[in-house]
Amino acid sequence: MLQIAVHAGSLLPLALLAWAGLHGHLTVNPIQAFTQQTGKIALVLLLFSLACTPARTLFGLRAAIRWRRPLGMYAFLYAGLHFLTFTVVDYGLDPVLLREAIFEKRYALAGFAAFLLLVPLALTSTRGWMRRLGKRWKRLHMLVYLAALLVIVHYIWLVKADTRVPLLYGALLLLLLAARLPWVRRVATRLRGQGTRPVSAKGIRDGALRSLSGMRRGAHEPEP
Amino acid sequence: MREIKSSEITPEHIYLSRRKFMVGIGALAAGSLLAACAAPAARQIVSPTTAPGPGGTPVAPPTGEPSATQQTDELGNSVTTYDAVTSYNNYYEFTTSKEAVALLARDFRVAPWTVTVAGLVRKPTTFGVEDLLKRYTQQERIYRLRCVEAWSMVIPWLGFPLAELLKEVEPASEARYVRFETLLDPEQMPGQRSAGYAWPYVEGLRLDEAMHDLTLLSTGLYGKTLLPQNGAPLRLVVPWKYGFKSIKSIVKIELVADQPTSLWMAAGPNEYGFYANVNPDVSHPRWSQASERRIGEMSRRPTLPFNGYAEQVSGLYSGLDLRKNY
Numbered sequence: 363m364l365q366i367a368v369h370a371g372s373l374l375p376l377a378l379l380a381w382a383g384l385h386g387h388l389t390v391n392p393i394q395a396f397t398q399q400t401g402k403i404a405l406v407l408l409l410f411s412l413a414c415t416p417a418r419t420l421f422g423l424r425a426a427i428r429w430r431r432p433l434g435m436y437a438f439l440y441a442g443l444h445f446l447t448f449t450v451v452d453y454g455l456d457p458v459l460l461r462e463a464i465f466e467k468r469y470a471l472a473g474f475a476a477f478l479l480l481v482p483l484a485l486t487s488t489r490g491w492m493r494r495l496g497k498r499w500k501r502l503h504m505l506v507y508l509a510a511l512l513v514i515v516h517y518i519w520l521v522k523a524d525t526r527v528p529l530l531y532g533a534l535l536l537l538l539l540a541a542r543l544p545w546v547r548r549v550a551t552r553l554r555g556q557g558t559r560p561v562s563a564k565g566i567r568d569g570a571l572r573s574l575s576g577m578r579r580g581a582h583e584p585e586p
Numbered sequence: 587m588r589e590i591k592s593s594e595i596t597p598e599h600i601y602l603s604r605r606k607f608m609v610g611i612g613a614l615a616a617g618s619l620l621a622a623c624a625a626p627a628a629r630q631i632v633s634p635t636t637a638p639g640p641g642g643t644p645v646a647p648p649t650g651e652p653s654a655t656q657q658t659d660e661l662g663n664s665v666t667t668y669d670a671v672t673s674y675n676n677y678y679e680f681t682t683s684k685e686a687v688a689l690l691a692r693d694f695r696v697a698p699w700t701v702t703v704a705g706l707v708r709k710p711t712t713f714g715v716e717d718l719l720k721r722y723t724q725q726e727r728i729y730r731l732r733c734v735e736a737w738s739m740v741i742p743w744l745g746f747p748l749a750e751l752l753k754e755v756e757p758a759s760e761a762r763y764v765r766f767e768t769l770l771d772p773e774q775m776p777g778q779r780s781a782g783y784a785w786p787y788v789e790g791l792r793l794d795e796a797m798h799d800l801t802l803l804s805t806g807l808y809g810k811t812l813l814p815q816n817g818a819p820l821r822l823v824v825p826w827k828y829g830f831k832s833i834k835s836i837v838k839i840e841l842v843a844d845q846p847t848s849l850w851m852a853a854g855p856n857e858y859g860f861y862a863n864v865n866p867d868v869s870h871p872r873w874s875q876a877s878e879r880r881i882g883e884m885s886r887r888p889t890l891p892f893n894g895y896a897e898q899v900s901g902l903y904s905g906l907d908l909r910k911n912y
Contacts, residue, residue: 390670
């Protein structure tokens with residue numbers, strides 16, 4: 363059920379953009395508006411994807427790990443639309459203009475590098491590749507952190523003067539990366555009082571009931 | 587690594603059909619984006635009637651409906667639609683959202699409005715906007731406006747040369763620059779409540795740039811009085827410079843001896859200079875200025891030196907290093 367919500371939620375912005383485009387609601391500069399919107403949505407979905415593992419390891423939400431790949435793939439879809447709109451629709455694949463626009467300007471280079479890093483990640487996202495690469499799959503997919511960092515840098519470098527919004531996204535990214543630190547995970551699991559095993563919703567409920575019945579029996583009873 | 591349960595694996599046929607679905611949606615989005623671009627472009631039928639050039643014939647005072655004639659500038663570029671000109675505005679005093687300025691500025695009070703012309707002048711005067719409309723013949727000037735963000739429009743402004751006003755107040759010999767100031771009113775202009783920029787908006791020109799015939803004080807466009815989002819009731823238009831030089835909703839014009847520091851110079855000294863002449867060879871530090879998107883058109887255009895006004899203004903800058911003096 364939630365899985366459908368993830369897919370629907372990820373595609374909804376695109377449907378809204380398409381509708382807006384068809385009805386002339388994408389401002390009088392639709393190419394730039396579409397480029398900017400797809401870029402923002404790609405970043406948001408990427409951050410959601412990066413939030414899945416911490417959701418599981420810190421809060422015990424096992425279902426979250428199933429959303430990691432679709433969210434990552436949708437982030438790649440929007441990133442791809444963002445990149446293609448810029449290079450094909452906006453710049454008409456003009457090699458002279460593109461050379462100056464991308465390779466001579468650091469904000470565009472950062473964005474381009476981020477996109478290039480996402481390509482092998484998207485291609486190796488299937489379970490077949492997870493099998494084929496084994497331990498190396500996890501190491502390869504750590505590139506997503508570098509890609510995400512480059513996206514934030516790309517965003518900071520392209521805004522006119524006000525860097526508050528991109529810096530906020532940067533802070534969110536740092537939080538999501540910090541959530542993966544081993545000691546953070548240890549603290550979180552200790553707070554949950556459940557050892558190192560991730561728990562299900564049922565496990566949380568049973569643990570809560572045990573604590574409550576312990577409280578009813580009296581304050582001198584040892585912790586369960 | 588934890589083993590993946592078979593129940594967690596997406597069945598292959600669903601996974602592949604999802605991929606097809608995403609490609610389909612992507613194609614739909616791309617197609618609709620192209621459709622959105624094609625629509626406004628199709629509405630602009632270029633009629634090669636020669637428009638009045640700079641210093642054109644006077645027109646009647648602004649009334650009623652926007653001018654419906656399909657006009658072009660002196661290079662044959664069609665004017666941007668009235669709709670686009672009045673609904674896509676950089677006016678950070680209200681909001682940084684270009685589409686929202688029109689809505690947020692709709693109740694902006696433009697009357698009574700006075701403009702103080704002072705500083706190093708022999709006859710400092712405070713004008714009401716009605717005085718300016720009466721004293722100076724409003725002419726239609728079709729100018730290109732090029733934003734530093736690399737988009738542009740062609741706009742049929744209504745106004746009079748700044749030079750006429752300056753001659754009237756008689757600048758003193760020590761006067762070398764003209765400094766302009768926008769209204770400071772955070773109550774009406776929500777953007778001014780944030781300390782993000784050094785409000786009020788300030789801009790400046792060298793005296794010879796200010797005295798040039800192209801430099802226009804505008805009171806209207808498309809034969810209609812200026813709307814708040816376009817800088818009502820009085821704004822500057824300096825077509826050979828980036829749009830941020832064309833200061834809106836002017837309350838003060840001052841003749842000074844020292845180069846004024848504009849709001850954008852203060853906000854980004856490495857990026858926004860005093861001259862801000864449109865120049866495809868001098869890129870913004872972070873993005874290229876070699877090309878631009880003309881609002882309403884499908885393809886990008888190469889940017890012209892001095893926004894296509896090189897013939898009229900390049901003489902002002904002979905000997906000046908345009909790369910250092912950006």
